[in-house]
Amino acid sequence: MIRIDSIKIDDFRGIRHLKLDLKGKNFAICGANGTGKSGVVDALEFALTGNVSRLSGEGKGNITVKQHGPHVDRRDDPAKARVTVTATISAPIRVVTISRSPNSPAAADVVPGDPAILKVLRNVETHPEIVLSRRELIRYVLATPGKRAEEVQALLHLDQVERVRVGLQKLANTCEKQLNPLNATVKTAEDSLLRVLGVTEMTKTSILGASNAHRQVLGLPALVDLTEATSLKDGLATPQPTQPQRIPKAQALAEVRAAREALAEIASNAAAELAADVATELSVLASDPALAEGVSRESFYQTGMRLVDGGACPLCDRPWNPAELKAHIQEKIDQLREVSLRREAAETKIAPLTDSLRKVRAAIDSLIGFGKLATPPVDMQTGGKYSASCEKATKVLMAFVPLSDTISALGSISVVPHSVLGEIDELETVVGKLPEPSAQDAARDWLVIVQERLEVWREAKRKKDFATEQAKKARQASDIYSETSDAVLGEIYAAVEQDFAALYRFVNRDDEGRFEAKLVPSMGKLGFDVDFYGRGFFPPGAYHSEGHQDSMGLCLYLALMRHLQGPEFTLAVLDDVLMSVDASHRREVCALLKKEFPDTQFVMTTHDPIWLRHMKTEGLIGAQSAVQFRTWNIDHGPIQWDERDVWTEIDDYLKVNDVRGAAGLLRHFLEFASAELCHRLCAPVGFRGDAQYQLGELLPAAVSRMRRVYANARRAANSWNQTDVMAEIAVRESKFAVLAETSNTERWQVNAAVHYNSWDNLDRADFSPVVTAFQDLLHGFTCPDCAGYLRVSPERETPESVRCDCGKTTMNLRERT
Amino acid sequence: MNKELETLGDVPAQVFAKYLEAMAAAGASGELIARLRKTLLEERIFTESALKTAVLGEEAPR
Numbered sequence: 001m002i003r004i005d006s007i008k009i010d011d012f013r014g015i016r017h018l019k020l021d022l023k024g025k026n027f028a029i030c031g032a033n034g035t036g037k038s039g040v041v042d043a044l045e046f047a048l049t050g051n052v053s054r055l056s057g058e059g060k061g062n063i064t065v066k067q068h069g070p071h072v073d074r075r076d077d078p079a080k081a082r083v084t085v086t087a088t089i090s091a092p093i094r095v096v097t098i099s100r101s102p103n104s105p106a107a108a109d110v111v112p113g114d115p116a117i118l119k120v121l122r123n124v125e126t127h128p129e130i131v132l133s134r135r136e137l138i139r140y141v142l143a144t145p146g147k148r149a150e151e152v153q154a155l156l157h158l159d160q161v162e163r164v165r166v167g168l169q170k171l172a173n174t175c176e177k178q179l180n181p182l183n184a185t186v187k188t189a190e191d192s193l194l195r196v197l198g199v200t201e202m203t204k205t206s207i208l209g210a211s212n213a214h215r216q217v218l219g220l221p222a223l224v225d226l227t228e229a230t231s232l233k234d235g236l237a238t239p240q241p242t243q244p245q246r247i248p249k250a251q252a253l254a255e256v257r258a259a260r261e262a263l264a265e266i267a268s269n270a271a272a273e274l275a276a277d278v279a280t281e282l283s284v285l286a287s288d289p290a291l292a293e294g295v296s297r298e299s300f301y302q303t304g305m306r307l308v309d310g311g312a313c314p315l316c317d318r319p320w321n322p323a324e325l326k327a328h329i330q331e332k333i334d335q336l337r338e339v340s341l342r343r344e345a346a347e348t349k350i351a352p353l354t355d356s357l358r359k360v361r362a363a364i365d366s367l368i369g370f371g372k373l374a375t376p377p378v379d380m381q382t383g384g385k386y387s388a389s390c391e392k393a394t395k396v397l398m399a400f401v402p403l404s405d406t407i408s409a410l411g412s413i414s415v416v417p418h419s420v421l422g423e424i425d426e427l428e429t430v431v432g433k434l435p436e437p438s439a440q441d442a443a444r445d446w447l448v449i450v451q452e453r454l455e456v457w458r459e460a461k462r463k464k465d466f467a468t469e470q471a472k473k474a475r476q477a478s479d480i481y482s483e484t485s486d487a488v489l490g491e492i493y494a495a496v497e498q499d500f501a502a503l504y505r506f507v508n509r510d511d512e513g514r515f516e517a518k519l520v521p522s523m524g525k526l527g528f529d530v531d532f533y534g535r536g537f538f539p540p541g542a543y544h545s546e547g548h549q550d551s552m553g554l555c556l557y558l559a560l561m562r563h564l565q566g567p568e569f570t571l572a573v574l575d576d577v578l579m580s581v582d583a584s585h586r587r588e589v590c591a592l593l594k595k596e597f598p599d600t601q602f603v604m605t606t607h608d609p610i611w612l613r614h615m616k617t618e619g620l621i622g623a624q625s626a627v628q629f630r631t632w633n634i635d636h637g638p639i640q641w642d643e644r645d646v647w648t649e650i651d652d653y654l655k656v657n658d659v660r661g662a663a664g665l666l667r668h669f670l671e672f673a674s675a676e677l678c679h680r681l682c683a684p685v686g687f688r689g690d691a692q693y694q695l696g697e698l699l700p701a702a703v704s705r706m707r708r709v710y711a712n713a714r715r716a717a718n719s720w721n722q723t724d725v726m727a728e729i730a731v732r733e734s735k736f737a738v739l740a741e742t743s744n745t746e747r748w749q750v751n752a753a754v755h756y757n758s759w760d761n762l763d764r765a766d767f768s769p770v771v772t773a774f775q776d777l778l779h780g781f782t783c784p785d786c787a788g789y790l791r792v793s794p795e796r797e798t799p800e801s802v803r804c805d806c807g808k809t810t811m812n813l814r815e816r817t
Numbered sequence: 818m819n820k821e822l823e824t825l826g827d828v829p830a831q832v833f834a835k836y837l838e839a840m841a842a843a844g845a846s847g848e849l850i851a852r853l854r855k856t857l858l859e860e861r862i863f864t865e866s867a868l869k870t871a872v873l874g875e876e877a878p879r
Contacts (some may be wrong), residue, residue, distance in 0.1 A: 016825065160829040160863055167868040175873075470873050473849075477872045480843055484836040564828065 001567040002124050003088050003097065003601045007047065011071040011081040012102070013039040015637040022603065024088055026593075026621045029605045030612040031629030037605040037637030038133075041575045044603065045131045047085040047098050048124050052106040053131060066331065069102030072634070078103040089120045090570060096121070107289060127565070129155050132557055133575040140528075140556045150321075152526055155560050156492070161485055166322050168478040173306070175471035182464040188362045189457035195258045196251050196450050207232075211450065232454060233447040248445035252370045252431045259363035259424055263416050266356045272414040278349045279410040285342060286403040294339035299401040301333045350397050353413060357390045357397075364390075364420070371427050378427045382419040492563060493519045493526070499559035500552075506550050507588040507700035528556075546580040551589065554578065558597065573603045578611070585612055590618035590804065610691060613679055623788075623805045630672065641672050650771055654764045662767060667695060670774060674698035675790075677781055679800075680791035681705040682799065703740045708782055709792065709802050710736060713811035720816050729811060736780040743777040783809040834858040848874070 003024040007014045014036050020027070027036045042052045046069065055063050070081035071143045084099040096117050099109040110121060124130075140151055153159060159708065163401055190202055199206040204226045211232040212222040265271060285291045308325050333340060364380070364387045371378035396409040497519040505515045511533075518537055520527040529537035530552065532544065540552050554577055561569050578589060593602055602620070609628065615621045629638040639645070652743045653662035671694075678685055678698050683705035685697055710733035717726035781789050783804030790809060792799035803810040836857070837850055849872070856862055856871040 156828045158828060160861070161832050164829075164833075164857065164868065165862040167863060167865045168872070170865060171869050171872060474872055476843065476845075477840070477849075477853075480839050481836050484839045485832045488828075488832045488835050 001090055001120065001565065001570045002048070004044065004145065004603065005086040005088055007040070007044060007086075008084040009040065009043045010083070011074040012043050012046070012083050013052075013071065014632060014634075015039045016071060016635065017044065018637060020627060022601070022625070025625050026602045026615075027604070027620050028612050028626040029603070029617050029629065029815055030609055030626060031605075031607065031632075031638065033607055035629035035632045036578050037607070037629060038575055039638065041133075041573055041603075041605060042130060043083040044085065044573055045128060046084040046102070046105070047100050047108075048121075048130070049128045050100060050108065050125065051128060053128060053133075053136075065102050065105045071637075089117060090568075092116055093434075123568075126157070128326040129561065130571050131573040131575065132577060140553050140560075148210065154562065155557075156564055159490070161489070162321075165481060165485060166479075168474070168481050169322065172471070172474040175467065175474040178308075178467050179464070181473055182460070182467050184358065186457065186460045186464045188358060189453065189460045191359060192362060193450070193453040193457050195254055196446070196453055198254070207454075208328055211447065214443040214450075216445045217439050218447070228458065231451060233451045234442060236447055246445070247373045247431060247434060248372050248442075248449050249431055249434045249437055250442055251445065251449050252367075253428065255363060255366045255370065256424060256428045256431070259360070259367055260421075261757060262356065262359040262363045263421070263424075266353075266360055267414050267416045271353060271356060274349060274414045275353060278346055278353075279407045281342070281346055282403050282407050282410070285339075286407065291339060291342075292403060294336050295343060295403060296401055298333060298339050301329050301336070305333070327707065347400060350400075350410075353410075354394050354397050357394045357413070361387045361390045361394075367424060367427055370431065371423075374430045378423065378430055379426065380423045382417060383423050384416055386420045395688065413618075426612060434573070443759040474648040489521060493521055496556075496559045496563050499562060501558045503555040503558055503592060504552060506592050506596070507548045507555065507585055508548070509588070510584070547582050547585065550578055550580045551585060553590065562597075568598065569597070569600050571601050571603070572597075575605050575606060577604075579607070581613065581756070583610070586614045587618050590620040594618070594620055609675070628672070630668065633779045641669065647771070647775055654768060654771070657764050659762045659764065661764075666774065667769060670699060671695045673778055674702050677702035677789055678705070680789050681709060681781075681802075682792050682795060702781070703744075703777070706736060706790075707733070708751075709790075709799075709811075709813065712799075713802060716812045716815045720812070725811075732780075739773075739777045739780045743773040785809065830858060 004022045004027075005024050006019065006021045009018045011017075018036075018040070020029075020040065029040055030493065038054070042054060046052050046065065050065075052065050052069060055065050055068055066078060067075065070078040074080050079101055081103070082101045083097060084097060086095065087099050088095050094112070097109075097111045098121065099111075100107070108121070136151075140155075153162065158319060194200060194202065197207060197210050199210060208223055215222060215232075215235075218236065223230060223232070223234065232348050252521050285295055305326060308320075308322050308329065313320060317519075365384045366594075368380045368384055368387075371380045393409045393413060396405050400406055497517055499518070501515055501517045504517070506512055512531075514531070514534065516528045516531040516537075518527065528540065530540050530544065532538050532542070540549050544552070554574075556570075561572065565651070578586060581589060593600075604615070604621075612626060616623060616626065628641045630641045632638050646665065650662045650665050653659070653665065674695060675693065675698055677683065678701055681702060683698075683701040685693060685701045688697075710729060714726055714729045714733060717723075717729055740776055783790060783806060785808040786804055786806035788805045790802050790804050792802050792813070794800065799813050801810055801812055801814075833853075837854055840853065841850055852874065853873040856867050860867075
């Protein structure tokens with residue numbers, strides 16, 4: 001996808017001006033804590049994505065890239081801050097320059113900016129996971145299963161998958177919820193239609209039979225079939241608009257009878273006993289505080305279960321994982337199993353009572369309509385109020401809690417106000433006094449009202465059928481999605497699990513060659529158990545050391561990235577990710593990265609110079625593919641170990657007669673340079689377990705080794721009869737001896753200046769020769785052409801040659817035998 | 818960039834593509850699959866309203 005050739009950083013984070021040439025190869029940045037390593041990582045991430053992970057996310061408050069990305073002295077002029085990366089992208093292979101300022105983080109200047117390149121860079125922007133810090137790495141390993149699932153989901157960009165899953169679940173739930181009221185409406189319309197039809201079953205035969213009897217009275221042809229479009233009053237003359245609407249006497253009286261029956265049913269002893277029975281049971285529940293609390297809680301959990309279908313809490317908008325939360329709620333509901341069973345039993349008993357209430361409401365509402373048509377109108381005000389109270393009681397009974405409200409509703413459910421019966425009597429009287437309609441009028445009225453109610457039922461049923469179909473479709477879409485996504489993610493996790501275990505085995509093949517791992521997704525969680533020396537599977541933090549956990553985190557990250565990006569995994573920035581891994585396993589990590597990820601450019605930071613040397617000696621990075629930061633200050637940012645800068649800086653100290661500063665820097669640099677020389681020349685130094693070598697141990701060893709190397713080279717040239725070469729080496733050897741001698745005579749002053757607080761006695765004139773002596777001495781270790789330090793080769797066996805990194809200085813060390 | 822490389826690294830796209838295949842195998846209509854493809858893979862809009870329209874069609878009740 002992309003490889004970094006160079007990065008230029010200006011006034012960004014803690015860096016004033018820095019340019020690093022990575023040349024598209026693995027690269028390491030080494031330096032003590034606070035020297036600016038992570039600033040380079042931030043700059044790299046910013047240039048590629050427009051964001052800095054460390055400045056965003058949880059706990060970062062008001063910190064923003066725009067405000068806090070620029071160097072602190074540029075916070076009022078963020079446009080001056082800029083990071084420019086030159087990179088090579090792979091498809092198509094092009095060199096591209098990406099430049100970005102925190103002043104407008106989202107807008108990158110890309111040259112060339114043709115669509116193919118922009119498409120690749122947009123893809124890079126969506127993969128901030130190319131940058132991995134130890135903080136992030138350890139989250140994959142030590143997080144709780146739920147949190148780990150979030151981290152891995154973020155890495156795999158599964159938020160979209162989860163959003164769709166949640167959205168489809170919510171849609172299915174919403175569609176199903178809409179069915180209950182639609183079913184009740186159909187049932188009410190059906191009851192109403194059956195009453196006027198005078199039949200008990202809604203069948204085609206019963207409807208056609210009743211209708212054709214009335215049609216025959218009017219001389220209308222019999223209907224032979226009943227379809228969705230059939231009108232039972234087909235052929236009936238349309239009434240004049242001016243004709244006043246009449247009360248259909250027979251139907252009105254039928255409705256009166258139905259109302260009385262419904263009221264008798266709700267007021268019956270059976271209903272009263274049932275209501276009393278349920279009320280008693282609920283009173284027992286209510287009287288026990290623990291059970292009452294359990295009922296309330298269970299109800300709360302059930303409500304919660306119904307409402308948990310979005311990705312966030314509807315109150316505070318805090319994101320949640322619906323599957324995980326539902327499992328949690330179900331666990332609580334299961335704990336209230338006894339309460340739950342008693343509630344279900346009570347609700348089963350309440351169901352016929354709510355059905356009776358629905359019939360009462362439907363019948364009374366119908367009578368209220370007839371009362372308005374009467375002359376004079378029959379005011380059924382009490383009936384209207386009673387109907388409303390029945391509706392309210394139905395809702396209370398269906399809600400179930402608070403129990404006190406349900407018990408109260410049950411207590412009054414069988415009480416029908418006498419005034420309601422009086423109003424019904426009054427309406428019946430009025431309707432009864434209406435002249436008997438002719439057979440034709442009665443048949444006409446019947447057909448009109450049946451057709452009206454049939455249409456109401458048809459419309460209700462159409463809506464219910466449509467909603468049922470929608471609900472079925474939504475549920476199918478949701479179920480198939482869940483199955484499919486689980487299967488796809490299961491395959492991914494299985495593949496990652498295998499790859500992770502293989503990578504970890506490679507790094508730890510010395511003692512964990514049979515290592516296995518289990519990556520188990522379940523209900524929004526991602527379990528991660530690892531084999532511990534064949535004793536069983538445990539969480540990574542249970543028995544494995546921190547070093548092993550670090551390498552597990554890296555291996556899991558690499559396995560995920562390889563699966564996620566495949567051959568496009570061409571860049572990874574690892575910010576101090578292996579600080580706990582021991583030396584031998586670091587070598588294996590180097591070998592792993594070289595062997596398994598040869599096409600990935602790794603940019604790594606470390607505070608440990610020995611780790612840096614491991615990377616070099618194991619060939620993970622080239623001799624020139626590293627930078628070492630020696631210090632950092634607010635005015636200059638990270639300061640590299642660059643010889644030219646060091647001597648200039650020392651000279652600057654001396655110009656102001658700051659011998660203390662000059663001596664401190666000189667010693668610090670000599671320690672760094674001596675360690676590097678000992679490493680390059682394989683100089684023997686007395687072993688220290690803490691690896692804290694002093695200048696007095698390193699520099700003499702390096703000088704002694706260099707002298708021996710020159711001597712060996714001279715002897716080797718002589719053995720091969722290379723007279724010219726031998727003479728040239730002899731000159732270098734002689735010069736180096738003089739330089740060593742000169743510096744040796746002066747070394748006491750450096751020591752004195754640093755360790756014995758006697759710099760007060762030195763001034764510039766005293767110290768300048770010391771500086772010159774050591775500068776000359778260090779040049780004696782370098783190639784005259786490239787100025788790089790010489791190194792012996794090979795490193796771990798008998799040296800055969802000494803050479804520089806540019807290849808122009810090469811001296812044979814093997815004598816002719 | 819070929820199709821395989823385009824979906825490589827795009828796990829959601831892999832999931833959505835498999836989902837459409839599973840819906841087709843389950844007998845979902847061509848119109849439904851076309852709407853889902855447009856929403857999930859082309860427009861990549863994952864709002865509840867977009868999913869509702871994709872699954873239920875334009876006549877979806879509000």
